[in-house]
Amino acid sequence: MMASxxxxxxxxxxxxxxxxxxxxxxxxxxxxxxxxxxxxxxxAAALVVGWIMYPFPL
Amino acid sequence: xxxxxxxxAGTTCAKIGLSRGVGVEDDLAQTPEVIVRAARxxxxxxxxxxxxxLPGAGHLYLRRTGKGLVLMGxxxxxxxxxxxxxxxxxxxxxxxxxxxxxxxxxxxxxGVPYFVARALGVDAGQVVSVTHEYxxxxxxxxxxxxxxxxxxxFDTAMGRKDTGA
Numbered sequence: 001m002m003a004s005x006x007x008x009x010x011x012x013x014x015x016x017x018x019x020x021x022x023x024x025x026x027x028x029x030x031x032x033x034x035x036x037x038x039x040x041x042x043x044a045a046a047l048v049v050g051w052i053m054y055p056f057p058l
Numbered sequence: 059x060x061x062x063x064x065x066x067a068g069t070t071c072a073k074i075g076l077s078r079g080v081g082v083e084d085d086l087a088q089t090p091e092v093i094v095r096a097a098r099x100x101x102x103x104x105x106x107x108x109x110x111x112l113p114g115a116g117h118l119y120l121r122r123t124g125k126g127l128v129l130m131g132x133x134x135x136x137x138x139x140x141x142x143x144x145x146x147x148x149x150x151x152x153x154x155x156x157x158x159x160x161x162x163x164x165x166x167x168x169g170v171p172y173f174v175a176r177a178l179g180v181d182a183g184q185v186v187s188v189t190h191e192y193x194x195x196x197x198x199x200x201x202x203x204x205x206x207x208x209x210x211x212f213d214t215a216m217g218r219k220d221t222g223a
Contacts, residue, residue, distance in 0.1 A: 002143060008192050012199070015136045019203045022128050023210050 013042035097217025109211040111169045113204045116211030129207050133200050137171050140196030146183030147176055147197065161194070167201035167208075 002008060021035035101120060109116025114130030117123075141147070147165055150158035166172055175181055184190055213219040 002139075002192075003188050008143075008189070011139065012136075012196065015132045016199065016203065018132045019129060019206070022125055022132075023206060 009046050010043065013039050013046075017042060098215050099217075102212050102215035105211045105215045106208050109208040110167070110204070112171075113169065113200075113207055116208065117214070120211060120214050122214065133168075133203050133207065134171055136196050136203070137168050137175075137200040140193045140198075140200060141175050141180055143189040143193030143196060144184040144187035145190070145193030145197040146185070147172065147181035148183075161198050164198040164201040164205075167205050168197070169204065172197075172201070 017035045017038035020038055021031040025031040025034045098120070105116040105119050107116075108119050112130065113133035114126040114128070117126030117129060120126075145165075149162040149166070153159075183193065187193075210219065
């Protein structure tokens with residue numbers, strides 16, 4: 001079930017971003033903004049680090 | 059009146075504008091209103107206990123209904139997904155792998171869902187499953203997020219963090 005790395009990464013990023021946004025921001029607008037930024041940051045960082053690690057056979 | 063109705067019975071509250079370092083009149087005209095509730099120190103312990111038993115329940119107890127429901131949905135769904143991904147929930151005992159003990163403690167921070175999953179017998183996990191480590195990560199991070207939620211419930215009850223519904 002759900003063997004896709006990208007799908008798992010996306011779900012993980014969405015849930016963690018949602019919780020962080022709810023805990024760290026006081027109102028709906030700033031929560032949505034923070035949540036989207038955190039989600040994008042998670043995804044971008046994982047993809048960039050993944051590509052950087054790609055040539056290394058470790 | 060509107061603020062008092064939003065706060066519910068048993069609490070003291072008022073509506074204020076957030077300051078952005080500009081004129082007061084501009085503040086009131088441009089910034090969203092935030093409900094500020096009085097501290098309820100006596101509610102801190104039950105709120106923390108409820109928050110541990112069920113993620114988000116502490117915020118529901120403190121009448122942060124929306125926040126509590128979102129936190130509950132996010133964290134419980136993360137834990138359930140982790141179990142479906144063949145996570146191991148059985149605790150690691152002994153000191154041959156101390157970090158594994160911390161991982162087990164993180165899973166236990168989930169509260170009732172953790173013990174329900176164990177009682178249902180879905181706690182063995184499948185180490186040969188391709189998603190086993192994903193499942194472990196989901197369940198452990200879910201528990202760690204719930205620790206943050208418990209601390210947030212405590213701060214909310216103590217009046218240190220009194221904004222947001």
